[in-house]
Amino acid sequence: MNALEVQGLSYDYADGTPALKDVSFSMAEGERVGLIGPNGAGKSTLLLHLNGILPEHPASLPSVRVFGTSVAEPHLTAIRAQVGLLFQDPDDQLFCPSVWEDVAFGPQQLGLSGAKLSDRVARSLAQVGLSGYDERLPHHLSRGEKRRVCLAGLLACEACLLALDEPSSDLDPRGRRELKELLKKLPVTQIIATHDLELVVEICARVIVLDQGAVVAEGPTSSILNDESLMLAHGLDRPHILRHLHPH
């Protein structure tokens, strides 16, 4: 069974503009896939379909299945625990008064309490390297720390598929390095929407290229990203890290 299966997913914005056109792909368990494409390609919109936030009105035929379950009612509560969506702006996701409460939010909604809850929170914070941050206030954290708290919140729900929207954007080099190491360590299936092509080369075995809502290419990272004409045609560029490895 595939971790994620998307079949013929289409979506239009409220004003009628098509956002996603017949998107189809799948992911095996434990894979790390990069989702790349120019601005406005629909990457964020696609990720929002993975846990049922979109479409606003349920489609007649669900196009997304996570570990065999359709992303639609009545499975949505379970799906949202399984699919951890990391939002682009950590400030949108870190809405609780303290770090501990925010990480605990998900498991609490799932019914955890007491010692079990505290354990779960402590473990998740440890996983992202933020033990001891329990009482910290969100607005005192750096962007990288906020991102990691958000990740901890997703891990606390025992997510088995992580959907990450631009996780390394506006991180300083150290923050980026720490994030990269963290994502490499996590044994969870990951789909990473990003402009950071170096990150994709470093940790993703496969990439999907999205442009104007449609999948235009899919395949192993090195072959796709080395295809300079393909990259340029879709508003991307061949990452420097590959230029250095394969000088032409």
Place this chain on the structure above:
Amino acid sequence: MHIPDGFIDVKTAVATGAIAAVGLGFALSSVRRTLPPRRVPLLGLSAAFVFAAQMLNFPVAGGTSGHLIGAVLTAVLLGPSAAILVMSAVLILQCFMFADGGVTALGANMFNMALVAPVVGYGVYRLVDRIGGAGLRSRLCATAFASWCSTVAASIACAGQLAWSGTVAWGVAFPAMAGTHMLIAVGEALITTLVVAAVTRMRPELLLERSQSSLQARYRELIAYGLLVSLGLVVFVAPFASHWPDGLRKVAANLGFEQRAARASGLSSLLSDYTVPGIRSAELSIVIAGCLGTVMAFVLAYVLARLLTPQRDPGANTKPGGSSPLASSSS
């Protein structure tokens, strides 16, 4: 207009607290009933927005600056019940986190700024907007006048509370508060209208979204709030205003028709404690000044609305919230 502790006595604190609690409770249940779930976070974020907006300086004259209160702005953008909730939240935060406004005065401050201001403001707004035909200009004129009225009304309520507590004599509190706030309110009107005009330009759909309740339900709501506000005003203002008829009666007698004044009988004896040095004879002039000020405020509101609305052909399409693509101001 945040009243600190020590200016409101216990009976006023309890009375205002009770009315404010009822008003807030009603607003909460109304919001829960009518606001779609996806707008719930907007309440908290709007409260943060109001707080942040209140911190902006609007230079007035020689170093002084004005600040937005935001009651009518919130009411126009979110509706009256949400506005009551949002303003209450801001006041609660200011009281407990910044000691801005006393804890015993919280009831009074909530009554003035989270109940009277949004309710009076919204009521005036809907009335004027309806009379004006619900186009952009009428909405802006309504916003301006409503903001002015709401601030003045809140200041009068505040004066009443100070007087009822024995801190400041009514004869001093009323002209001082109402007088100064009639001027301050012009600033509030100007800022609120400019903001509403800008939001209409940027995102007209934000102003068109209304809660899911029917027209009837909304009027019922407004009437309920109106009653609550009136109750408060009857308690805090009417006893003092009851000596207006002395001046008015003279005029009535001269003009030869009967005058019926609402006299709160038991409380009028309290009034003998309050000497109104030299002002008694000027009561009538205060009333006249107040009426003139109100008329002037309306005229200014109309002028402002005209200035902010681009010129249009009389027969052109004026969908509410529609505006010219060229902004007249930019940051």
Place this chain on the structure above:
Amino acid sequence: MHHPLLNTYQHQRSPIHRLPAAVKLVGATVFVFACLLLPRHGWTAFAVAGVALLLTAALSRIPALQLTRKLLWVEPFALGVALLSLLQTNGFQVFVFTLVKSTLCLFSMVLLSSTTRFSDILHVLWRARAPSLLVTTLALMHRYLFLLTDEIGRMLRARKSRTFSRGRLNVWRSSATVIAHLFVRTSERAERVYAAMCARGWKT
């Protein structure tokens, strides 16, 4: 944007900081009500109250300068209204009495706000079964307070870099536009926060 009062939380350890929030909240409120009930000539009572506050302030280890600054920041309005109280019979007495009472109460509330996190106060409200919609609103407001004031600060700085005429009218117009922008961004953020809350299973 650095508002002088926004850094109210002292991450200090003191006997007062360690007290449960409920105790401090109730204590401060009771103290304030008690001050209101003091008779006009109860100068001994005032003195006792004052000493009690000074002791608490000392125990809380908040720098005296900070406390004084906070007291002074909010005083002007109180002074203004108090001056109005002079214009009545026994005016001077009322004036002094009001000012003393008010200062004592204010001191108490400043101590409360400096030693108690607002989120702890929210917890107290939550446990006391305050309406959940109110608590959620207060919590979200508190969480996004600093973010929005920062945003507004950034927008003001951006505006300053692009404004060449200092006319008052211009300032008013651009300030209003800044506020309008902030509202639009706030609305958009609210939608995203809603999505984030749903994404983690929030049930309304």
